[in-house]
Amino acid sequence: MWNEIKGLFGARRASREEAKGRLHLVLAHDRAGLDGSRLQDLRGEIAAVIARYVEIDPESVELDVERVSRDDTHLRVSSPLRAR
Amino acid sequence: MGRAIVITSGKGGVGKTTTAANLGASLAQRGHSVVLVDADIGLRNLDVVMGLENRIVYHLVDIVRGRCTAQKALIRDRRIDNLYLLPSSQSDEKESVSPDEMRDLVRALKGAYDYVLIDCPAGIEQGFRNAVAGADEAIVVATPEVSSIRDADRVVGLLAAEDIPTRLICNRISAEMVKRGDMLSQDDVIEILSLELLGAVPLDDAIVSSTNKGMPATLAGARSAAARAYENIASRVTGEIDDVAVAQGIGFFARIGRALGLSPA
Ligand SMILES: Nc1ncnc2c1ncn2[C@@H]1O[C@H](COP(=O)(O)OP(=O)(O)OP(=O)(O)O)[C@@H](O)[C@H]1O
Ligand SMILES: [Mg+2]
Numbered sequence: 001m002w003n004e005i006k007g008l009f010g011a012r013r014a015s016r017e018e019a020k021g022r023l024h025l026v027l028a029h030d031r032a033g034l035d036g037s038r039l040q041d042l043r044g045e046i047a048a049v050i051a052r053y054v055e056i057d058p059e060s061v062e063l064d065v066e067r068v069s070r071d072d073t074h075l076r077v078s079s080p081l082r083a084r
Numbered sequence: 085m086g087r088a089i090v091i092t093s094g095k096g097g098v099g100k101t102t103t104a105a106n107l108g109a110s111l112a113q114r115g116h117s118v119v120l121v122d123a124d125i126g127l128r129n130l131d132v133v134m135g136l137e138n139r140i141v142y143h144l145v146d147i148v149r150g151r152c153t154a155q156k157a158l159i160r161d162r163r164i165d166n167l168y169l170l171p172s173s174q175s176d177e178k179e180s181v182s183p184d185e186m187r188d189l190v191r192a193l194k195g196a197y198d199y200v201l202i203d204c205p206a207g208i209e210q211g212f213r214n215a216v217a218g219a220d221e222a223i224v225v226a227t228p229e230v231s232s233i234r235d236a237d238r239v240v241g242l243l244a245a246e247d248i249p250t251r252l253i254c255n256r257i258s259a260e261m262v263k264r265g266d267m268l269s270q271d272d273v274i275e276i277l278s279l280e281l282l283g284a285v286p287l288d289d290a291i292v293s294s295t296n297k298g299m300p301a302t303l304a305g306a307r308s309a310a311a312r313a314y315e316n317i318a319s320r321v322t323g324e325i326d327d328v329a330v331a332q333g334i335g336f337f338a339r340i341g342r343a344l345g346l347s348p349a
Contacts, residue, residue, distance in 0.1 A: 014265075015265065015266045015267075016262075016265045016266060016267060016268055016269075016272070017265070019228075019229070019230050019268050019272075020268065020272055020276070022230055023230050023233055023234065023276055024276070026230070026234055027233075027234065027237050027276065030234065030237065030238065031237070031241070069278060071278075
């Protein structure tokens, strides 16, 4: 019972937080002008460049567009390296 | 020389026309001369929100096409001194006016009035470009919703590219829902859009009923929460006051709850 009540309140609180999280993500992509297919293309090309220098699994390369503030949007590339 | 302020949003239906009507009436009440320009060509609305729809003879496109003088098209609001409406055309296309023609028109109006408030249509195409063409400043209206804020962000970028200083009005805030965590707060919206806040307007039934009557809430006798918010915004626009009042109109039950210690203050 108590958990149900807490769950209710938790779900409630989440709606505002969820909106904030979704907005940050959407605006980051809008501002960078990177929609789905362009982002995929970029990811593929970056993976190919990295693979020329080090051994990686091209599928594991991840791109994140993150909006730090209005004028400050970051593109983060992460790529696990294969152990030699 | 007056100030031309465009009221815009990207997304439709968030309160641009409501803001133009109420802010305009409130500025006129403060003794400034104001002309409200309906830049929504083909979908005019400001006339009905102002309750002046029966008095339209000429409109914006008539002036631009040289079919009449600006003086002839302007409708004087008889309820208050110094308030005028320049209605839009209901039968022309957005493309029938160019940004350069709008710029000339707005400049001429600025020569005769203290404030030229331009009610922008939704969207970011030609209608938007026309509406911002002659503007010295912009007010972006956003409601605390993902889609509205996303579109507002887009518009803020376009206004920044034109070097138009821009401030924010947060409309339709429900203090009760914010409290419950079910609505973005005005601070969330400010933080996300990184804009200076001009004011927050509560979600208020008085807006709906005053729109029904064609009487801006700021002209109606009874002081509704929304009217007070718009009056506060008007004082900020004129520079009379510097601080922003938070959205008023906390729900009755929230107040009772707080008084009884049921919810945190
Ligand atoms: N603070 C408020 N409280 C309650 N209702 C509101 C509020 N602000 C606006 N509304 C209502 O929301 C609706 C849309 O408002 P309005 O016409 O001003 O939006 P708009 O941005 O001009 O729309 P459009 O993009 O179609 O021109 C209207 O019915 C209006 O009465
Ligand atoms: Mg409108």
